[in-house]
Amino acid sequence: MTKRHTRLFFIGGTLLFALVFLALTVDSHRQFDTLTNADRITPDVAAGKDVWHRKNCINCHTLLGEGAYYAPDLTKITQQRGEAYLRAFLQNPSQFYSEQVHRRLMPNPNLAEDEITQVIAFLDWVSNIDNQGWPPRPILVSGGSLRGAEAVSQPGAAASNEPIALGEALFRQTPPGCFACHSTAAGVALAGPSLAGIAARAAARVDSASYTGAARDAEGYIRESIEQPHAYLVPGTMYSAGGRSFMPDNYRETLTQDQIAQLVAYLMTLQ
Amino acid sequence: MRYRTQWIAYPYFVVAMLLFGLQMVFGLLAVAKYLGPDPLLNVLPFDKVKAIHTNLLVVWVLTGFMGATYYVVPEESRTEIYSERLAYWQLGIWTLNGVVIIVGYLFGWTAGNKLLEQPWPLKLVIVAVMLMFLYNILMTIRKAGRWTTTEGVLVAGLALAAILYLPALLVFHNYTVSIFYRWWTIHLWVEGVWEMIQAGLLAYLLVRLSGVAGELKKKWLYVIVGLVFIAGILGTAHHYYWVGVPQYWLPIGGIFSALEPLALLGMAMFAYYAMRRSGLAHPNTLALHWTIGSTIFTAFGAGLLGLAHTWPAVNKWTHGTLITSMHGHSAFFGAYVMINLAIISFAMPQLSGRSEAKREGTLGYWAFWLMMAGMFGMTLAFATAGIAQTYLERVMGLGYLETQLKIQPHFLMLTVTGILFTSGVALFLWDFFRMVPLRAPAHVRESLPEPVTAP
Numbered sequence: 001m002t003k004r005h006t007r008l009f010f011i012g013g014t015l016l017f018a019l020v021f022l023a024l025t026v027d028s029h030r031q032f033d034t035l036t037n038a039d040r041i042t043p044d045v046a047a048g049k050d051v052w053h054r055k056n057c058i059n060c061h062t063l064l065g066e067g068a069y070y071a072p073d074l075t076k077i078t079q080q081r082g083e084a085y086l087r088a089f090l091q092n093p094s095q096f097y098s099e100q101v102h103r104r105l106m107p108n109p110n111l112a113e114d115e116i117t118q119v120i121a122f123l124d125w126v127s128n129i130d131n132q133g134w135p136p137r138p139i140l141v142s143g144g145s146l147r148g149a150e151a152v153s154q155p156g157a158a159a160s161n162e163p164i165a166l167g168e169a170l171f172r173q174t175p176p177g178c179f180a181c182h183s184t185a186a187g188v189a190l191a192g193p194s195l196a197g198i199a200a201r202a203a204a205r206v207d208s209a210s211y212t213g214a215a216r217d218a219e220g221y222i223r224e225s226i227e228q229p230h231a232y233l234v235p236g237t238m239y240s241a242g243g244r245s246f247m248p249d250n251y252r253e254t255l256t257q258d259q260i261a262q263l264v265a266y267l268m269t270l271q
Numbered sequence: 272m273r274y275r276t277q278w279i280a281y282p283y284f285v286v287a288m289l290l291f292g293l294q295m296v297f298g299l300l301a302v303a304k305y306l307g308p309d310p311l312l313n314v315l316p317f318d319k320v321k322a323i324h325t326n327l328l329v330v331w332v333l334t335g336f337m338g339a340t341y342y343v344v345p346e347e348s349r350t351e352i353y354s355e356r357l358a359y360w361q362l363g364i365w366t367l368n369g370v371v372i373i374v375g376y377l378f379g380w381t382a383g384n385k386l387l388e389q390p391w392p393l394k395l396v397i398v399a400v401m402l403m404f405l406y407n408i409l410m411t412i413r414k415a416g417r418w419t420t421t422e423g424v425l426v427a428g429l430a431l432a433a434i435l436y437l438p439a440l441l442v443f444h445n446y447t448v449s450i451f452y453r454w455w456t457i458h459l460w461v462e463g464v465w466e467m468i469q470a471g472l473l474a475y476l477l478v479r480l481s482g483v484a485g486e487l488k489k490k491w492l493y494v495i496v497g498l499v500f501i502a503g504i505l506g507t508a509h510h511y512y513w514v515g516v517p518q519y520w521l522p523i524g525g526i527f528s529a530l531e532p533l534a535l536l537g538m539a540m541f542a543y544y545a546m547r548r549s550g551l552a553h554p555n556t557l558a559l560h561w562t563i564g565s566t567i568f569t570a571f572g573a574g575l576l577g578l579a580h581t582w583p584a585v586n587k588w589t590h591g592t593l594i595t596s597m598h599g600h601s602a603f604f605g606a607y608v609m610i611n612l613a614i615i616s617f618a619m620p621q622l623s624g625r626s627e628a629k630r631e632g633t634l635g636y637w638a639f640w641l642m643m644a645g646m647f648g649m650t651l652a653f654a655t656a657g658i659a660q661t662y663l664e665r666v667m668g669l670g671y672l673e674t675q676l677k678i679q680p681h682f683l684m685l686t687v688t689g690i691l692f693t694s695g696v697a698l699f700l701w702d703f704f705r706m707v708p709l710r711a712p713a714h715v716r717e718s719l720p721e722p723v724t725a726p
Binding site for chain 1: 308317321383444490491497500505512513514515517521588590593673
């Protein structure tokens, strides 16, 4: 091999693969709109992207796995936390996490209300991008402890066709993503209250004087919490503000009646 | 130093070294925040520190590259630089722009796009400065009417680096599309044209240090750079995993990024054979350490540790964890920091008019070994933290915050090794700044032996 040959190898090889790369780029452009649901990029989503950039979010968080590694990944955050929770969190992050416990805390981003709306809209758009099913299992912001944490077992198929098994499988799927906020281990509070012993607690609660909802029994209470989370608010500033629960209040629309019945059946087994 | 205008390199090196030192300050601040709690949370939060840490790196490495080019081109083309004044203006504007960028970050003036945080108007200044630089270099070569393969590769790498910065000026509506083009700049820089610059500087250093005549080796330079691009261009695909682009980028990324280490291995072999043939005779053994060390650490950090998490089935689990920091730190250090320190170690005795053989003391070697040990330890700390994070958070499903608490011991290790590394940097800076450079070209020329070989 002479210098002429090797130079030809360099120039030829580079040009060839640059051309292949450009061709694939053109083809990718044909698919971007479908893969990313570009038709759902509303003015709010576009403005939210600007908020995301302006506040330098990517230099702590990751989005689609890209960014810094100092704060949680937010790719699917809107499927794990409802809008009410995210809004309350962005208004004052220090209310939700303790720097003494977690050793790091998000500084207040000082967002205006409409900026919060926009950045949540942007994150919700991101969560629906077709990105080859990543992450392979949900990445939780905060997952209590390994002891009894149900997210440990693989989400997916139910063990049988019984309502209880179907409900348990649904509990771990995203959406609805119940497990991302509710642990089923005693004393492990995530973003929402622990559901350990919920059946017994629900029965006691409907009889208590402080109960404000319309349910008559434990089963009714659990159903009500899923369908109308604002009917009764579990005490704690982490769970609600201004008479509104942070739990998403659209499960009545996004889940079928059968699915809700399955969830209730499963949760009733947590004595 | 045979040409008066090679001295232009010195102020460039000074700026590069000052920024290198500052980069360490922000690196240590960042690791302190990993240990937490953070007393500076509301004054200087992590995001600002991180942006400044990475931007300083990019700026100083480029400053070093430009200085090195001003040093290499006159020798290779056997002429003085076209315009000395333009070179100083260029440095002045470049540095001022860099300072504005960093201070801007402190006050929240940012484009918030990872590694391309520079606000848009300041990006334009960067483009303008690159054009000034390329004009000066190309006019020099044109004036001389001769160029060598070494400087051809070096200058082509810098020219392509300027061109590939242009996609960074585009603003996209769609976040996925914006990610797609961001990597045209970042990936094709660090895994493409910057490697070309590294190969050019390496070839220059090897010829100067080994005294082996050029022709035999330089044909291999084309093979190395050819391999860089054949693997590297489509290797961009490994940044297209899981971000909303078509499925076919996954296998393409897997295959071509698996080929990327070939060029790096080629570079290490290139250096090894050059050294064997020459018998390591050059008196400046410190520069030799940095040169050979750079090729080895590149093959390790960029090659092997890149390969470790580039396969889609692996990356699916490690994507977005500290595994990426492991690769990032070792790759940047091996490839771009070390080649810069190599050329500086080689050029400094000549710029300050002293013989390489009379390099005082062992300070430079302490700096070398402290940095090597420090970075190796940091790489291990990031690797162990990343592996634990992947396992606990991604496989077991433990929450992000709890996982970060469980991997605290690795952050402690990162702190210790980071301090070790920084002390190496401090010694290097001390060694650098105590050499008083001479501006008197006649004296410089007389006091030096002729270079070992003609270019």
